[in-house]
Amino acid sequence: MKINRSRQTWSLLSLCLFLFLAACGGGQSTTGSTAATGTTADAASETSTGPVKIVWWHSMSGDLNKVVDELVKKFNDSQKDVQVEAIFQGDYDASINKFKTSMGSGSGPTMLQTYDVGTRYMIDSQAITPMQQFIDADKFDTSQFEPNILKYYTFDNQLYSMPFNTSNPIFYYNKDAFKKAGLDPENPPKTLDEWEAAAKALTKDGQTGMSLPIYGWLMEQMFASQDATLLNNDNGRTALATESQLGSEPGVKFLTWWKKLIDEKYMLNLGRKTDDTKKAFAAGQVAVTMDSTASLRGLISSTEGKFEVGTAPLPKVASSDIGKGGVVIGGASLWIMNDKSAAEQQAAWKFIKFLAEPEQQAYWHVNTGYFPITKAAYNEDLVKENMKKYPQFETAVDQLHNTKIDTATQGAVMGIFTEARQLTETAIEEALNGSKSPQAALDDAAAQITQKLKDYNDTVSP
Template structure:
């Protein structure tokens, strides 16, 4: 049976590689109920010491880390790896850039079972369901339990995404959420209070109307599935059945529900009224338009904050605000879902390699390391004590706009909605959501029609996926 399931999952991996290349408990089976993540034997939970072979050889244990951080982010990664390697002589980490998140995950799928994969890999949050179902990982919880590692200093709202059935499967690494960016100078010129940004859908629409003049349009939101996911969670609504796939594996998408349809209708009306530009799917395009003063408001990741503020220097002051929600939405209901990626340890590597990877992961979670990571990238520290580091305090003085992101994270109550949806076909689902948004904004279909069609297609893909990992 196990061999059959491994074969079926291998077939699924190959199918998902092709699809991605072409396009970019109670109600069901629980996140760990299929037994795959725990089925592969590992001695990682037996203790915290490395292999005696390592001590005999005197050579450091080599850890290969596949990541998807390019450009300046990659430079920061290399710097942290260099610091770790120089801080001790038991472990040597080699960081290897593997392209985008999609490209990196596809390479892992190809390497599974061949012995050519890495010791650990950085995988985006929407790949979590696949990673668990693959049977290729050692849950982080095993290392935590083996040495009673204290996770109380880690951000609960970040851990929540990667925790299933009270078990942490991967360690958060780079974490962000979306916020509203706005041009304070434009607000002042239009007679709006730059210190009182819009908080509701209705206030955003009204501000966009007021700001649209003299060659400037009120705003623009990139057609990005992540934004729709966030606006949905901010209302306390769920994308999938079975509590967003956290109370058993989801088998139905819920995109046609009122919370999502109303959001798309609000977005479309602003576009139709000419107070919101449709600049397509690339967030880079909305960032450029914002920096150029073409638009006065936009949505983007907290990880983009430094770049957005820098691009506006000498031109206008950037303000930040939490994600808006409908006026009728309960102010205390809902919140943001963390985005970004986490670190997974592969179970086909020797015990000493897994233990070495765990040692490096603990180093990355230390307050001083997290302070460096946060200040140099804009991603959240995953460790609460990092905010006590002078480096972080000084950075917050320089970029006070980031306080919005911190407050938004901490004000989000952990629920199935804010923990985030989990499904094995999330990348494909996000693309289908973006197609639905595009159809609605361009008038090809009504918001309800577009979302119903996307929901049906996503549901079918989820069910096809689930059939390959079912017991």
């Protein structure tokens, strides 16, 4: 992954051209829709021969793909300077692998949606233009954006990509089962000990108290919940991470608790597939589970007529952790490629600004369940009506806003994140099935992650 000199030279030339054109555009008088969208002289010059075409690679499948297509159509119909072609490229892993294959060939997209854990790789690839350069050149106001969301993609006060689909994890619980067990459905547990007590009370009549998917994201969240970093060098944010801290006390505490409930039959181990835990929850097989906020509407729909779904913030490991830490956002963001012309990059920026508008964010949120990235979207009638219909989502909003921003809750970044998650999930499995103690399993995984970090860092030129 050493820097390609020809690409670097092209990147610098492209950037210089972009800044020159942006400066020229900045001196023009702009009013009405032109001012709102920030059209530059560069983009406008293309209109004489037709609109600037940009290609967007994304990973939104099924119903999400339909929402993406609607937003693209709305943008394309709203103006004549830019036309967007959105192309589904498979899941995040498939999409980023196609992107890697396209690098240096000119066959890649103008903009790419990729998952949060791809952030370090995208920066190190030398293939992107940081979003901050467009923000600064356009004097674009980000003050209305959710700071907890922006911070994940910010390094050295530079926003590298624009957040797009954003979520965080919450606990889902069966309110009817809570009532039958003598628990207060309006006052869900707040700590692991309290959830353990609830799981014991809920395990009866063929129902098991809880099931958590074996998912590396959950372990990452429990570190942040304890205001602890998963990697050294401030979670890889002040310098490239060189060591995994997976085997430290925060991870061992959580995994030890998890195994205890499995051993005592108050929790089911349904493996790595989150869909399996969701199905068990919807069927009443388990009373409590953890999943993304983006699953809210689906879980409510699948349980309609069976029981009422309650939501609770991710628990603290101990009562002493209350008021500390929080959650790390998940999801994906949008990146602009630096091997495209200044006109194409500026056109992509125009489209990204459109997607960030409150009206578009409200539509995206209501139709997908992902967070709006701008606080102004909550003032839209569409969102207000949706919140009345799904008041459970307030848990996610409060959890986001109550999260203290620091390097623990900003989230870990590393170029081998997908491999690290797989190793973490293997460690969880080893602990839960008793082949290793929680400490040994996490220590072994941490050692392997640390070695992979070294191997990765050796490929990145300083």
